[in-house]
Amino acid sequence: MINRKAHAVWKGNGKEGKGTITTQSGVLSDQPYGFNTRFEDKPGTNPEELIAAAHSGCFTMALAFQLQEAGLAATEMSTEAVVTLEKDGAGFKVTKSALTLTASIPGIDQAKFDELAHAAEVGCPISKVLDCEITLKATLKQG
16 A cells, blocks of 8 residues: 655645645645635646646556557657546536647557556546546647
8 A cells, every 4th residue: 555645734724725735746836826826827836737747647658558558659659638627506616627749659559548548547546536527638749
């Protein structure tokens, strides 16, 4: 079993308050977040951005392992995840994570690429934890 942790500190109320997020690895260290970074596109991070980073990284690594099992390796894979936050009653809900992949993989045909990309989409641990619609647009670059 692997455990990873992060720590959040919040001071003040919801709209005017401010918080910081620190990760175990130190990649984020007292990174500011607040209402303005979440809902107003101000500098800093927010939970949805961190979910998008986790999902894009997890999916791409899961696909790399799928390729490895098939005896293949990517020259390069680039994945963007767009996480959608929508109003849900009195609160909010993450309703979608849209993955967009562009990959260069020597020796793979489109059918195998689609099969392995789908397996990674549904099999990555972050996909499994998300309670929302997950979509994948996967493009295999030729050449």
